[in-house]
Amino acid sequence: MKVFWYILIGLCGGVLGGMGMGGGTLLIPMLTLFMKVGQHAAQGINLIAFIPMSVAAIVIHTRNKLIEKKIILPILASAVLTSAAGAFLSLKTGVGELRLYFGIFLIAVGGAYLTAAIVKKVKSKKQKGTATPDERHI
Amino acid sequence: MAEISKKKALLIMLAGGAVAGFVNGFFGGGGGMIVIPLLTALLKTEKKKAHATTIAIILPLSLISGAVYLFKGAAKLDILAAAGGGVIAGGIIGAILLNKISNEKIAVIFYIVMIVSGISLVLFR
Incomplete structure (x- = not known):
């Protein structure tokens, strides 16, 4: 029965991820809050579960010439180092503490994106006709 | 990237990359939520391209951090x-x-x- 819930939670996260909305940020809290999976385990599962989907997406996006190769390397130059450091530090952090930080991270990022969405909506209402309705959200 | 100097753009990319990498490793995800605004707001990348490029940036980061979690026995x-x-x-x-x-x-x-x-x-x- 538990397997069913894991698949369902994976489905929800996958749908959001497939739509380009950062499904991982919801897969982790769904696993910890509903299934009582440990914070570290949920984070490890999230990182690995999205790899096959990312590969498929990159193949499609490359064909459609949507990937800006020039940007990737300079960002990765520093990011590869900090991503390993972050993972090691996370595994040294206590579960309760990590949950607290992750919760604050979700509130901050969700709040920032929500504010940006509201500001955009208000602006587009003020200058109707000039707004682009097809802009995508993460 | 026409509006900002090359040097400034490189600094933004290095600093933003450091933050996104750390977030993605420490929280096991969410790095994309940092990279998207970095590309669209700071580097003026077009939205569709920003989404696609973000996935290409996050994949290697997830591989690295995912391997750490996996080898440390943190992923069930x-x-x-x-x-x-x-x-x-x-x-x-x-x-x-x-x-x-x-x-x-x-x-x-x-x-x-x-x-x-x-x-x-x-x-x-």
Whole structure:
């Protein structure tokens, strides 16, 4: 029965991820809050579960010439180092503490994106006709 | 990247990359939420390209941090198999849905769910 819930939670996260909305940020809290999976385990599962989907997406996006190769390397130059450091530090952090930080991270990022969405909506209402309705959200 | 100097752009990319990498490793995800505004707002990348490029940036980061979690025994393989299967199926559905429904409304719901989940995590530890 538990397997069913894991698949369902994976489905929800996958749908959001497939739509380009950062499904991982919801897969982790769904696993910890509903299934009582440990914070570290949920984070490890999230990182690995999205790899096959990312590969498929990159193949499609490359064909459609949507990937800006020039940007990737300079960002990765520093990011590869900090991503390993972050993972090691996370595994040294206590579960309760990590949950607290992750919760604050979700509130901050969700709040920032929500504010940006509201500001955009208000602006587009003020200058109707000039707004682009097809802009995508993460 | 026409409006800002090359040097400034490089600094933004290095600093932003450092933050996104750390977030993705420390929280096991969410790095994309940092990279997207970095590309669209600071580097003036077009939105569709920004989304596509973000995935290409996050994949190697997830491989690195995922390997750390895996080798340290932090990822439970049985749950990974079940949830991972769901993610793949869901990913296909999501990619199809993307062109069919207004994702501006879904995005707002998504942000609110994020905030509510965050509050639950902070309150119930």
